Amino acid sequence: MSASDNYTPPKIWTQDKDDGNKWASINRPVSGATHEKAREQGEHGFQLHSLATPNGQKVTIMLEELLAAGVDEAEYDAWLVNIGEGDQFSSGFVDVNPNSKIPAMVDTTTTPETKLFESGSILMYLAEKFDKFIPKDAHAKAECMNWLFWQVGSAPYLGGGFGHFYSYAPYPMEYPINRFTMETKRQLDVLDKHLAKNTFMAGDEYSIADIAIWPWYGNLVLGNLYDAATFLQVDDYTHLLEWAQRVEKRKGVQRGRIVNKTWGEDGQLENRHSAADIDNALANG
Numbered sequence: 001m002s003a004s005d006n007y008t009p010p011k012i013w014t015q016d017k018d019d020g021n022k023w024a025s026i027n028r029p030v031s032g033a034t035h036e037k038a039r040e041q042g043e044h045g046f047q048l049h050s051l052a053t054p055n056g057q058k059v060t061i062m063l064e065e066l067l068a069a070g071v072d073e074a075e076y077d078a079w080l081v082n083i084g085e086g087d088q089f090s091s092g093f094v095d096v097n098p099n100s101k102i103p104a105m106v107d108t109t110t111t112p113e114t115k116l117f118e119s120g121s122i123l124m125y126l127a128e129k130f131d132k133f134i135p136k137d138a139h140a141k142a143e144c145m146n147w148l149f150w151q152v153g154s155a156p157y158l159g160g161g162f163g164h165f166y167s168y169a170p171y172p173m174e175y176p177i178n179r180f181t182m183e184t185k186r187q188l189d190v191l192d193k194h195l196a197k198n199t200f201m202a203g204d205e206y207s208i209a210d211i212a213i214w215p216w217y218g219n220l221v222l223g224n225l226y227d228a229a230t231f232l233q234v235d236d237y238t239h240l241l242e243w244a245q246r247v248e249k250r251k252g253v254q255r256g257r258i259v260n261k262t263w264g265e266d267g268q269l270e271n272r273h274s275a276a277d278i279d280n281a282l283a284n285g
Contacts, residue, residue, distance in 0.1 A: 026086050029234035031098060039092035039106075042077025042273055048094055049079050050103035052261035054159070054215035055119040059103045060259040060272075061125055062133070062211050065252030067275070071130050072108070078272040080260045120152045123208040133208045135262070147194075147209035155216045157183045167226045184220075185232060191217055192237040200243070210247055215257070218244035258282065 015029055041047060046063065050056040066074035081087045081102050088100040097117035097237070105122055107114040107129075113124040116122045161180035165173055182222040191213070194201070201209035207209045221241050223229040234241065247253055255278045258267035267285030269277055 017140060026083070026089075028067075031100065032089075033091040033094040034086060034089040035089075035091070036064075037090035037092050039090075040077075040079045042079075044075040044077045044204070044273075045073065045107065045109040046076035047079070047106045047108060048076050048103060048260075049081050049096065049105070050260045051081050051083055052257065053102065054219060056103050056156070056260055057215035057257050058119040058212050058218075059105065059122050059126075061215065061253050061256030062208065064256035064278075065211065065250070065260075066130055066132055067127065068250075068252045068255075069132055071132060076272070078259045079263065080270045108195065108240070118152075118243075119194055120148055120212060123148065123212055125199075127208050133206065133211065135202055135205050135207060139143065140202045140205060144207045147201040147210050151209070151212040151216065156186050158187065158216055158220070163226045166228055166231070181232070188217065188221070188232070188234070188237050188240060189215045191243075192240040195239040195243045199246075206247075206250075210243075214247045214253065218247055222248065255282070258285070 028247050039049065041048070048059060048063070050059060052060070059087075060078060063074050063076050063078075081093065081104075083102065088097075088102060089092060093104060094100060096106055096115045099117060101117070103117070103119055103122065105116045107116065107125075118127055124134075126132075134142055157180060161176070162184045163178060165176040169176075198204075199204050201213060217240065219225040220232070221237060221244050222233040223228065223234070229235075258269050258278065258281055259272045260270065262270055265280050265285070269281040272278060
């Protein structure tokens with residue numbers, strides 16, 4: 001790997017296995033399992049295999065929101081996937097998600113079992129299965145879907161773009177940091193202007209659009225992501241910040257965001273099998 005600004009791509013790309021990237025030891029240009037390991041199996045209907053990244057938090061927050069809303073059928077087991085150790089390339093995980101990305105979930109209450117991957121898809125599946133957190137009004141439902149898919153399309157610029165080059169790249173690179181900072185701030189402005197006119201993303205009703213967006217953009221403006229709040233001047237986005245603080249106070253968010261989390265000072269819970277697991281983690285956090 002060269003730190004030079006004058007990099008010339010070769011005619012044919014080959015992998016540099018020592019490129020200084022934090023994840024260099026597990027990144028590879030092919031898919032599929034690298035080792036045999038069966039999936040863990042608990043007693044609940046939903047078996048989640050994940051990590052408390054923003055995409056992982058989407059699903060655990062949704063499940064905790066459903067439980068808080070009285071949907072007992074949403075009980076779940078959540079198993080930690082250590083991506084630094086390559087757990088996402090185990091045969092059991094790849095059987096659920098051939099893309100080897102968290103989160104992955106199995107609904108064991110159906111025949112045959114329903115295998116689910118992609119966080120936005122999981123949110124829609126749960127919302128439709130339990131008829132919760134999707135507005136019934138046609139206009140509001142369309143808004144909900146608009147913003148859900150906005151998040152799915154926009155967050156890679158925040159995470160894989162800005163977050164990677166600002167926090168994880170082997171050395172600071174001016175061009176990509178500037179490029180993705182500009183796009184991230186544009187996205188923050190989009191959200192801020194929308195939330196100046198709306199309590200939640202789909203209007204007055206909390207929905208899966210909020211659940212999808214908060215772990216990424218809520219955490220970012222609250223200073224919980226990439227340690228970049230000052231750099232991005234997040235206090236300028238007052239309406240977005242108010243929304244983030246409003247959502248953060250919800251019981252489902254407080255509980256769901258710590259599941260499969262093994263770092264930080266606001267609560268950690270490696271695996272979750274009951275409400276008591278979260279109760280104990282929050283009490284000791």
